[in-house]
Amino acid sequence: MTNNKLKEKILIKNGRVIDPANKIDAVLDILIENGKIIKVGKSISLQPSAFSLIDASNKLVTPGFIDIHVHLREPGYEYKETIKTGTEAAAAGGFTAIACMPNTKPVNDNQSVTDFILDKAKKEGVVNVYPVGAITKGLKGEELSEIGELKSAGIVAISDDGKPVMNSELMRRAMEYAAMFDLPVISHCEDLHLSEGGVMNEGFISTELGLKGIPNAAEVVMVARDIALAEITGARLHIAHVSASGSIMLIRDAKFRGVKVTCETAPHYFTLTDKDVNGYNTNAKMNPPLRSEGDFLAVREALREGTIDVIATDHAPHESSEKEVEFDRAPFGIAGLETALPLTLKYVNEGAMPLNDAIAKFTVNPARILGLNKGTLSEGADADITIIDIEKEWQIDVTKFRSKGKNSPFHGWKVKGKAEMVIVGGYPAPHLRR
Amino acid sequence: MINKLKSKDLLGTKDLSPEEIVLILDTAESMKEISSRDIKKVPALRGKTIINLFYEPSTRTRTSFEIAGKRLSADVVNISVSTSSVAKGETLKDTAKNLEAMNPNAVVIRHPSSGAPHFIAKILKCPVINAGDGAHEHPTQALLDIFTIREKLVTSRTKKLKGLKVSIIGDISHSRVARSNIYAMNKMGMEVTVAGPATMMPADIRKMKVRVFTDLSKAIEGADVIMMLRIQLERQEKGLFPSIREYSRLFGLNLEKLKNAKGDVMIMHPGPINRGVEISADAADGPYSLILDQVTNGVAVRMAVLHLLTGGV
Numbered sequence: 122m123t124n125n126k127l128k129e130k131i132l133i134k135n136g137r138v139i140d141p142a143n144k145i146d147a148v149l150d151i152l153i154e155n156g157k158i159i160k161v162g163k164s165i166s167l168q169p170s171a172f173s174l175i176d177a178s179n180k181l182v183t184p185g186f187i188d189i190h191v192h193l194r195e196p197g198y199e200y201k202e203t204i205k206t207g208t209e210a211a212a213a214g215g216f217t218a219i220a221c222m223p224n225t226k227p228v229n230d231n232q233s234v235t236d237f238i239l240d241k242a243k244k245e246g247v248v249n250v251y252p253v254g255a256i257t258k259g260l261k262g263e264e265l266s267e268i269g270e271l272k273s274a275g276i277v278a279i280s281d282d283g284k285p286v287m288n289s290e291l292m293r294r295a296m297e298y299a300a301m302f303d304l305p306v307i308s309h310c311e312d313l314h315l316s317e318g319g320v321m322n323e324g325f326i327s328t329e330l331g332l333k334g335i336p337n338a339a340e341v342v343m344v345a346r347d348i349a350l351a352e353i354t355g356a357r358l359h360i361a362h363v364s365a366s367g368s369i370m371l372i373r374d375a376k377f378r379g380v381k382v383t384c385e386t387a388p389h390y391f392t393l394t395d396k397d398v399n400g401y402n403t404n405a406k407m408n409p410p411l412r413s414e415g416d417f418l419a420v421r422e423a424l425r426e427g428t429i430d431v432i433a434t435d436h437a438p439h440e441s442s443e444k445e446v447e448f449d450r451a452p453f454g455i456a457g458l459e460t461a462l463p464l465t466l467k468y469v470n471e472g473a474m475p476l477n478d479a480i481a482k483f484t485v486n487p488a489r490i491l492g493l494n495k496g497t498l499s500e501g502a503d504a505d506i507t508i509i510d511i512e513k514e515w516q517i518d519v520t521k522f523r524s525k526g527k528n529s530p531f532h533g534w535k536v537k538g539k540a541e542m543v544i545v546g547g548y549p550a551p552h553l554r555r
Numbered sequence: 556m557i558n559k560l561k562s563k564d565l566l567g568t569k570d571l572s573p574e575e576i577v578l579i580l581d582t583a584e585s586m587k588e589i590s591s592r593d594i595k596k597v598p599a600l601r602g603k604t605i606i607n608l609f610y611e612p613s614t615r616t617r618t619s620f621e622i623a624g625k626r627l628s629a630d631v632v633n634i635s636v637s638t639s640s641v642a643k644g645e646t647l648k649d650t651a652k653n654l655e656a657m658n659p660n661a662v663v664i665r666h667p668s669s670g671a672p673h674f675i676a677k678i679l680k681c682p683v684i685n686a687g688d689g690a691h692e693h694p695t696q697a698l699l700d701i702f703t704i705r706e707k708l709v710t711s712r713t714k715k716l717k718g719l720k721v722s723i724i725g726d727i728s729h730s731r732v733a734r735s736n737i738y739a740m741n742k743m744g745m746e747v748t749v750a751g752p753a754t755m756m757p758a759d760i761r762k763m764k765v766r767v768f769t770d771l772s773k774a775i776e777g778a779d780v781i782m783m784l785r786i787q788l789e790r791q792e793k794g795l796f797p798s799i800r801e802y803s804r805l806f807g808l809n810l811e812k813l814k815n816a817k818g819d820v821m822i823m824h825p826g827p828i829n830r831g832v833e834i835s836a837d838a839a840d841g842p843y844s845l846i847l848d849q850v851t852n853g854v855a856v857r858m859a860v861l862h863l864l865t866g867g868v
Contacts, residue, residue: 333690
């Protein structure tokens, strides 16, 4: 990630600096040295030869975005995505750090897979990569992974994402065990009996299309279970990709009672509804599915009022041919890294969520959940920074994605706001414009 | 009056206008006359190739389309799943592209996945006719059902389709026949009631503008037409009903239960029948049963659809 042409010191001038952790929203300069933030202040001046200058006039300067929920596919599914292409997509989307889920082949349920990911990320990655370890060996939901060893290898959380741990007793033990290492447990909440065979949200649209539905209850009953387990274990529970209004009510109530629960949603849940599946659009097929209008509104409200802590992409790239099949045979998931920012800004511009709150959900909030010294522009913090042109109008074009995954329902959308540059560990990530 | 269909394809009755439905029914009337001749063949589609692409077992519908094509002098080719390259793992996209390369004039498709006909219709330049996709639609079945009802109304010289009360009984969730009939009948101004176990009633079905019951006798009260659906016996294993015995007791139609219905009620079934399960033998074979008329009319309606979509003028 080093760039010899750049000097050790970088001065970012005249940007609108938003740092939610420090309640900063002002036009300021930021001085970076040796990968750390040295100073944030008004009109910092230095000897001209001593630094590289980045003019951020009329731009937004924020802590580097952190995506807590990404599928990098490597090892095992390199035809869908690699650590290289996935991190390039992250940088293009404004992210400087991503947490990658363990459902690779082999599964990241042991130290050697974690080592491989971290090693590959160091060599080929352009942003920080934080592996998430499997809760159970092989994601089978039968026996706990060696979570202690995974922790020392460098995982930041555990999850069987893509699959729930259906055995409630095992999930309880996983939470107790993870709490020893202060690791958050990221739960993909889905009752597999209720969702069996389902390919979209259960409702009028699934009835019209003749597709098997997945009821909200498939998510809600597991959210209820996991909150109850978090309560008796004291573990830190993070609920992935919340889509159903019932889940939000339970999480809001649990937070009120002081249960250590946080949650995320993804831009598609506050941008689309199950109506977007009409025409058997396989790019609108994801798990959990796009929900009804009522859920869509509940997710938006929960973002606004703060029940939803984090915006994550659930970036799930697939090869095009895998999605060009009958709807019920297509895999779940969308490529989300390169569209999350403008879709979130769209919601901000619609006037419902303050910009600073949106930035917090991409920065300080995921950093706190994962225990990272990131997500802020505090002096001494890692110099991970995202510079955004908030006024830039552009059209989403999957053929220009850095990700190998072109599976996006947003292809062709006209949007506003784009990451201009990301600085990772004090250096601008390789310029990614085509 | 219109004389052709808007779309290149027939994917569902949801997309048809009432005028288009009437056009198909009127065309089917003249087609039915051909089937009553000694020499049951006209040269209307001579030199045209129709491919029947069947990914699910089917006797009635496939044969009906085949006879319909042949009576119009088209060359009809049947591809069924066991003999095609599907078994070797070819994708539907590739199959469609390969068929396209052979320049067919129409492709008739039945597929277990809802939306499969829509998928290939985007690839094929020729008309695609949906012969049943998953639990979605089976438009020619609905059209032949309405044709059959309309024909009976003419002979009994009573009323028009508008306002006619139809009750569809059985597994509505998994039924493409129910969906196509609900759309088409609503467009014709008919009043549709559905009934079946609550476990087989799809979400928000009321939004499809139907009355919903879980009690058979209430559902058939005052009905002009009762349409019984086939119950798939494997649904029992999925926990959707406890036993054939109980299903039959609650939702099976027999002469005893028919006492609650109108004296001249028409009884229909898309087939194949589970005798003694959803319908008793005496009800299926009784004087008000239109089940075999449906089969006869299926050929005429499919001739009409093939002619309208591929016949040029």
